[in-house]
Amino acid sequence: MMKRKICSVAMVAVLSVTLLAGCGGMPSTGGEGAERVDTPAAADSNDVPEDGKITLRVVDWSDGSLSQREAFHKKYMEEHPNVNIEYTMLTVDQFKNTIVTMIKSGEGPDVFPVPVGLTLKTAVEEEWYQPINQYVTDDFADQFDPLSFAEGVTHIGEDWYTITEVMPTIQSLFFYNKDVLAEAGVTKVPSTYSEFLEVCKKVTENGNGNVYGLIDGGKQTNRMDVLARSLAAAAGGKVAATTKVLVDNGVAPYNTAEMKAAMGFIQDLAEDGSIHPDTMNISAPEARELFAQGQAVFLCQGMWCIPSWDTNYPDLNYGVMAVPVPDGVSDTYVQAGELSPWIGIYKQSKHPKEAAEYLMALYSEEYGYQSSCVEDGTFVSVIPSINEKYMTNEVMKDYYTIAEETSRVVPTIVKRDAKANNFYTEVKDVQPSLGAIVQGIISQSIADYESVLDKLSEEATIEWKRACEAVGMDYGVLEFPNWDTATDYTDADYEALK
Amino acid sequence: MKREKRWKTQKVSKKQVIEQLKVNAWCWLFMALAVGFYILFQGYPIICSIQYSLLDWSGMTSNATFVGLANYTELLRDELFWNAFANSFKYMGMIVPLELAVSLFLAYMLNNEKLRGRSLYRTMYFIPVITTASVVGIIMVFILGVQGPVNHALVALNIIDSPVNFLGNAKYALLTLVVISLWKDCGTYMIYWLAGLQGVPKDVYEAATIDGADRRQTFFHIVLPLIAPTGGIIAILCAINSLKVFDIVKTMTEGGPYYATDVIATYVYRTAFSSEIGMPRLGYASAAALFFGGAVIVIGLGLNAIKSRLSKYV
Numbered sequence: 001m002m003k004r005k006i007c008s009v010a011m012v013a014v015l016s017v018t019l020l021a022g023c024g025g026m027p028s029t030g031g032e033g034a035e036r037v038d039t040p041a042a043a044d045s046n047d048v049p050e051d052g053k054i055t056l057r058v059v060d061w062s063d064g065s066l067s068q069r070e071a072f073h074k075k076y077m078e079e080h081p082n083v084n085i086e087y088t089m090l091t092v093d094q095f096k097n098t099i100v101t102m103i104k105s106g107e108g109p110d111v112f113p114v115p116v117g118l119t120l121k122t123a124v125e126e127e128w129y130q131p132i133n134q135y136v137t138d139d140f141a142d143q144f145d146p147l148s149f150a151e152g153v154t155h156i157g158e159d160w161y162t163i164t165e166v167m168p169t170i171q172s173l174f175f176y177n178k179d180v181l182a183e184a185g186v187t188k189v190p191s192t193y194s195e196f197l198e199v200c201k202k203v204t205e206n207g208n209g210n211v212y213g214l215i216d217g218g219k220q221t222n223r224m225d226v227l228a229r230s231l232a233a234a235a236g237g238k239v240a241a242t243t244k245v246l247v248d249n250g251v252a253p254y255n256t257a258e259m260k261a262a263m264g265f266i267q268d269l270a271e272d273g274s275i276h277p278d279t280m281n282i283s284a285p286e287a288r289e290l291f292a293q294g295q296a297v298f299l300c301q302g303m304w305c306i307p308s309w310d311t312n313y314p315d316l317n318y319g320v321m322a323v324p325v326p327d328g329v330s331d332t333y334v335q336a337g338e339l340s341p342w343i344g345i346y347k348q349s350k351h352p353k354e355a356a357e358y359l360m361a362l363y364s365e366e367y368g369y370q371s372s373c374v375e376d377g378t379f380v381s382v383i384p385s386i387n388e389k390y391m392t393n394e395v396m397k398d399y400y401t402i403a404e405e406t407s408r409v410v411p412t413i414v415k416r417d418a419k420a421n422n423f424y425t426e427v428k429d430v431q432p433s434l435g436a437i438v439q440g441i442i443s444q445s446i447a448d449y450e451s452v453l454d455k456l457s458e459e460a461t462i463e464w465k466r467a468c469e470a471v472g473m474d475y476g477v478l479e480f481p482n483w484d485t486a487t488d489y490t491d492a493d494y495e496a497l498k
Numbered sequence: 499m500k501r502e503k504r505w506k507t508q509k510v511s512k513k514q515v516i517e518q519l520k521v522n523a524w525c526w527l528f529m530a531l532a533v534g535f536y537i538l539f540q541g542y543p544i545i546c547s548i549q550y551s552l553l554d555w556s557g558m559t560s561n562a563t564f565v566g567l568a569n570y571t572e573l574l575r576d577e578l579f580w581n582a583f584a585n586s587f588k589y590m591g592m593i594v595p596l597e598l599a600v601s602l603f604l605a606y607m608l609n610n611e612k613l614r615g616r617s618l619y620r621t622m623y624f625i626p627v628i629t630t631a632s633v634v635g636i637i638m639v640f641i642l643g644v645q646g647p648v649n650h651a652l653v654a655l656n657i658i659d660s661p662v663n664f665l666g667n668a669k670y671a672l673l674t675l676v677v678i679s680l681w682k683d684c685g686t687y688m689i690y691w692l693a694g695l696q697g698v699p700k701d702v703y704e705a706a707t708i709d710g711a712d713r714r715q716t717f718f719h720i721v722l723p724l725i726a727p728t729g730g731i732i733a734i735l736c737a738i739n740s741l742k743v744f745d746i747v748k749t750m751t752e753g754g755p756y757y758a759t760d761v762i763a764t765y766v767y768r769t770a771f772s773s774e775i776g777m778p779r780l781g782y783a784s785a786a787a788l789f790f791g792g793a794v795i796v797i798g799l800g801l802n803a804i805k806s807r808l809s810k811y812v
Contacts, residue, residue, distance in 0.1 A: 090675060096778070097771050100558050117777055118558055126559055209661065210645065218666075220753045238688055243775055277644040280755045286639075295645070296559035349581060423560065427776035431578050443755030445668045467776075 005214040011067075014159055052082055054351050054360055058152050059088045059102075060343065061095045062165070064304040065369075065378050072369040083354060092116055103128060103346075111161045111358060114341040117243070117413070121421040126313035129344040131159035135356030140363070148382035152414050152421065153339045162344040163359060165385075166379035168337025170403045171302035172230035174324070178295040178317040180211055188328050189321050193265045196298075196324040200274035206243050207345055208365040213274030215296035217284030218442055221435030227300050228438050231262035233334045234323040234406075238485055241335040241410060245427065246463060247478040252460035254340040254434060263449045267441050292316050306377030310393070320399045322406045324399060331486050336407040411480040416494055419473040427467035430460045518685050529664040550784035557770065557780030569785035577688060581624045582765035585672065586790070589761060590740040597736050598729065605691030606717060620692075624685035630747055631682065635749025638678050639665065665751055668758035675759055679746055683739070687732055694728030696723065732806030741794050762790045 002420060043495050057457070062069060066089060070258060073085045088109070096115045102108045103126075123129055141160070148164050149155060176189060184206040190196040200213025217223045225242050232239045237258025240246035269275050276296045279287065284301060288486050291299040292313040299305070300323075322333050343362075345355045361367045363383060370381045371389070377396035381387050391397060413420040432440065437456065440446035468475045482493055551569055551793050555562035563686065604623055608616045626634065642664040643650050649661035664674040700722055706716045744763035747753060753760030770783030 020811040096558070115558065117773055122559060219754060222774065277640075277661070277666055281639050281643065281751065424776055425556070428779060429773040429775055432757070433774045439754055440756035441668055441669055443758075445756035445758065466666075474662055485648060 016374050017155070047244045053084055054082065054354060055084045055086050056111065056351060057086045057088075058111045059090065059095065059099065059109040059112050061090055061092050063089060063091075064307070065096055065373050066370045068369055071372070072362065072367055075367055075440055076358065077191065080357075083358075085358070094150060104243065106348060108299065108346040108348060110351055110355040111343055112346065113165070113177075113343045118342075119421040119424055119425075120152055120154075120161055121156060121418075122339040122425050123341075124161060127347050130347040130349070130352060131161055132163075132345055132356055132359070133158070133160050135345070136160075136360055140360050143363070145382050145384050148339065150415075152340050152418075153341050154464065163363065164339050164382055165342040167382055168339050169228070169303055169380055170299055170334055170337050171396045171404075172226050172323060172334065173302070173399055173402055174321050175299045175301065175305060175318055176321060177291065177294060177297050178319055180207075180405055181293055184297070188417045189319070189453060190463065191322065191324060192327045193261075193268075193324055193327075196345075197265075197268055200269060200271050200298070200422035204272070206399050207263055211294060212276040212296045213272075214279075214298045214300070215287045215291050216279055216300055217282055218279040218439055219281060219283045221433060221439060223284050223301075223435070224438035225433065225435035225441075228262055228266075228434050230260070230300070230334045231265060232256070232259040233410075233485070234325045234332050235259075235261045236329055236332040236485065237262075238483060240412075241338050244412060245478060246411065246413070246480065247461070247464070247475075250479065252464060253459040255450070258429040259453060260450055261439060263453065264439070265324075265326070266438060267449060270442050270444055273489040280439065303380070303396060304378060306396050306399070307373075308378065315392050318395065320395060320402060322402050323438070333406055333408040333485060336409045336488070337403075338410075338412065342378045351392055408485060409490070410462070410485075411483055411489040411493070413477055416480075416497065417473060417477045419471050420477065422471035423467050423473055426470050428463055428497070430456060430463050432456065433438065540681075545789055547784045550781050551788050552785075553781040555779075555781040562781065565716060565781070569782045570789065572782065573785055573789055575795045577755060578760070579765060582753075582760045582762050583653035583790065583793075584758075585759065586741050586743075586763075588763045589672060589676060589743060590737055592673065593679055593740045594733060594736050596676065596680050597684055597687055597740075598733060600680060601687035601732075602691050604684065604688045605695055606721070608688070611694045620688070623688055626682045627685040629682070631745035633709070634678065634682055635746050639750055642674060666755055668755050671751055671755060672757045675696055675743075675746060675750060678750070679740075681741065682746070687736060690728070691725070691733070692733045694725040697728070698724050726808070727805075730801075730808065734798060734801050734805065738794060741790075741797075760776055762786065766790075 154162050184203040187201050190199045204212050235258035237256050238248040252330050288305050292309050345352050370386045374381050374390040375391035553562040554565045610743050644661040652658045708718045749762050751759045753764040766783045766787045770780045
């Protein structure tokens, strides 16, 4: 009896120890156990297998340039027979989930981007990246557009950590199908809300249930968020770019007159039956396909659509136009694209030198990745000389021109106060978010959008105040009193606030 | 004499103990692999989730703040959590009776030995089960789309005047998901029912036939009472599986339109891994998952108790 008891207790103890031992990998809640072992990556740099061939692991979510990337890898491996590139492309969400596990297990890829939502500062503090200064040449650094470098995005102090993927361009211009417009007898591209509503209504009526006014990837709240922010900014509102925070008159600017006008415009489109009914069930790539098939006359998306249509729908007759504005409104602008941190080298990479060589090739003209992406219209490169030489796609040129003319640089709190990085780590999403509210309006689940916007504004203001307090940042940092939405917000404006 | 007898008894019991231990050792040996896997893939994540649920943690950084039960108290005030909670139970309430009835009907039909090609039919009904849910979801979005074949057929047959937005309209979205899941999963439950039906002795059917019972009477008065205990188990499995639904919802609606089909699994996924501003909230999502897990356990126990009571009367 005694033995059995002892056995049972021992077994429970073993099981408990096994379970608790496994919990060693859990997050630190501060205190003594928070120390980390700092393994100098360069020390392992000579860790090359006997056959002399090393494997560089690259993970990202660049689905828009997959074919160009594969061609680049093929060429790179041909010219570097000692390097094998193991490339994994994930979706943004998959990447977010996977990269944390990979890094925690010490098996992070050699080259990978900063996940959406994480600031470079936090990623560096978490020891995900190492500076690339020592591995890249001065010539390499000199070829970049100076505007593609920014503190907290690519650099922290003198240390260069990441390279941005593209020159930031707005992601919310409206593509239109010229043939569908012509079939409906429309000769003028709309520029105001009323013109846009009228054209959509006309096309929808003319389409007899087969063609609609507007289509978009309504299943993705981030796309709906971009749509709402762009429309509100184009209406003259002071709204931050997507995923960013700014306040107007001390409150989260979700219930301003401009935002309400934008939501009213979306509601009018929905009530007219002008929005493609499948919008709520599809994501952005599917919307892109249906637009190309002529099922809608307008689509609000970014430049990345162009190469896909040119390849898969060479006969698609389309153009691009600015975001519509409320009637009687002029001299208003949408938020210019913001630089985002992109790809860098893993701090524990065993091959940082080779990883840097890979990055240098990725951004060189010689290997053709940048040039083919620019030529196809996938993106505007961070290398100006490549843009000058290869930007030949007419729609892309139009897109770029309209984007430059109709957007202005908006202020960012990260540039104003270093504590803003901590703010973005601390702040919590308020739900239903702006994107979700747009979904609700399109699906006609929300009738009174004004009260929903008021609630979002109120709750977001409370949460942003709490997050500011938690990180010791003055709430006033979120407000830029000298911001004129008609002009670019410059370094001088930041200086003026000091 | 007495001492000798006691000594003998002790000797026998020792031998018995050793033999029992040997038997136990074999049992533990056979169970070791399963127990090991359980610890690795169930026990450990559960322990982790419990710890995470007490933290304010994004899941992306190494620093986390211990917040005690704050995540749970916040959950109680979270309207979207309760919306997802309610949707999960609405979904369960709709799918379980349908799933049980349809799969039993199919199983009873396909258990008929006189039915020619019944193996073919069984395979046919089972095929959706082995099809990946995400693939089914993506295809169904187009099949049920406004310009998809279902709407075309319904309009052509004059059943509806204009196409119905099955997934984009909050009124129909959850019901549509139920129908898709029913089609996809009823093959599994059909197999369970078939196993139960095949356990009904043939002589019972023969006796019923001799007594003049028709097929309907045989089913309701003879077969159904005999397979009721199996039905109880199937109902519990079906209820628990339906509360865990994720893949079909994720691929078809992402919980939309405007949270109309948001179930706990999609709520937890969204909270744990995505955010529009700031970082995701793995700690809060863990609390939501554990809270709901607790609710499912309570419901499972409740259903089991009901099943036990009902089986006494059958």
